[in-house]
Amino acid sequence: MAPLTLAEFEAVARERLDPVHYDFFAGGAGDETTLRANRAGFARLALLPRVLRGNGTRTTATTLFGRDTELPVVISPTAFHRLAHPDGELATARAAAGAGVVLVVSMAATTPVEQIAAAARAAAPERAPTLWFQLYVQPDLEFTEHLVRRAESAGCTALVVTVDSPVFGRRERDHRNGFHDLPAGLCCENLREPGGAVRRIEMSAELSWAHIDWLRQRTALPIVLKGVLHPEDALLAVEHGVDGLLVSNHGGRQLDTAPATVELLPEIAAAVAGRLPLLVDGGVRRGTDVVKALALGASAVGVGRPVLWGLAAAGERGVREVLALLREEVDHTLALCGAASPRELGPDLVRRQEGVC
Ligand SMILES: Cc1cc2nc3c(=O)[nH]c(=O)nc-3n(C[C@H](O)[C@H](O)[C@H](O)COP(=O)(O)O)c2cc1C
């Protein structure tokens, strides 16, 4: 039987994947405390429905940075899709385009961004699919600018700049498994030099707000900072002219013991006070999770691993099914909460329950 939940997709993917690759996708940093906390954070929140709202017609659609999207869900950037399925990012892009969902292409994609964009356009020529590009600012700024130009030329409509990785997280599953490199034949295609050599992605603890200012001066694309967790940093982001925040702890893969993202959302929403759209990722596995995050102030959520599970389970079809399940669950939850659209959700619908996780 086809998987009925995102959790069931993970079980199918786990059977299909090389266990070393499954661990790379599933794992977190250190004791994986944050990885678990992301799920527990959602479980601790209850939804308090409204009734008799007369909302027979509903929509899950919304707008992000001036573009329509069918779902308040974006595909968060994840590396190495060709480890999950031979069609890799091309399959993900086709499924996202077909569903009218934003795909954030990872800088560490195993397919060049130009090919991903072409696959998305071919899959949904009628609707101009939305791709954003995730960037780790590289110490070599000339190369960073070259990447930005490639993303712009490929048709990406926003840059998602990951700022939670001054150093790479310590993922102990990968250490135990000896997983340090992609297998022969795969590489981070966006890091390929014109001559054919492939650079390594550098994490840099030298990065500062000056680099965000530098980037701001070099692109007209909206800049979304991914990995801001502290409300003071959210305020700095407003001051430095960024266009949005993706509240993220990298799915528990960077600083272990960082808080659950959904628990930080109200504080960050209060700090930015509507001056920037907020997105949040980490542990979103159910339509109810999406609705809770939107009610607490997010304009959209990101999903990372569930898309990899769909991809590993059944390629493009698997990703389509994961997105369709999320869409059905979001619509169903809106109906049960008495809301006609994501815009009608507010913090009054959410209660924190102590002792539940
Ligand atoms: C296998 C894997 C690879 C990832 N690769 C990237 C990446 O290349 N760039 C990035 O900014 N975040 C990356 N992330 C983090 C995701 O963008 C996202 O923050 C996280 O997966 C959200 O949590 P979730 O998997 O519980 O939905 C990766 C996460 C996973 C699981």
Ligand SMILES: CCCCCCC(=O)C(=O)O
């Ligand atoms: C050195 C390769 C960097 C890949 C980055 C992928 C990533 O962010 C992750 O969480 O894994």
